[in-house]
Amino acid sequence: LAKTTQPISMDSYEGQEVNITCSHNNIATNDYITWYQQFPSQGPRFIIQGYKTKVTNEVASLFIPADRKSSTLSLPRVSLSDTAVYYCLVGGGAGGGNKLTFGTGTQLKVEL
């Protein structure tokens, strides 16, 4: 199984850009990388997914280097409502690793 690690916590201020990294040294060739946001007592909510290089949607960007052993979730101009735990998920994808491994989670705290 891919072992995935993340920083335990990060602090930021409103309006700043936040970058959260995930290390997944044992990622399999066909594994995808997905990021989720979780608020207390709620299920994880999908943010973004990618395989390599850069992916951008309306709420975040995902950067994946060529060796794919890490990934970085970028949240532009965070607000107080972005305070949550962020998880990376490695696995899935067509023909890819069917062993899904969540990262350890990063608690993001956004202050005024």
Place this chain on the structure above:
Amino acid sequence: DSGVTQTPKHLITATGQRVTLRCSPRSGDLSVYWYQQSLDQGLQFLIQYYNGEERAKGNILERFSAQQFPDLHSELNLSSLELGDSALYFCASSVDWTAPSTDTQYFGPGTRLTVL
């Protein structure tokens, strides 16, 4: 609201007992996943079903079992419960598992299990 429903929301039981957690996927989704979330273990993948068949197995104990029924709802059965089984159990669903656009998982609100 993700469209995935889970019942019950809370469950309190005693050690040695057996419980069943239920999940209804989003309309049109064929794949169902079960996860356990605890403070010490984080989010752990348990098992995945696709259109009634088991597709992938993660860190699921032998005391735990699951199935997906013809109407695509799924049940997770936990037996011989121990104190350490107390956790949040999440169900997620996706269209299928074959492509990034269709294997995105949508999570339900979870069932909080407390074993006393």
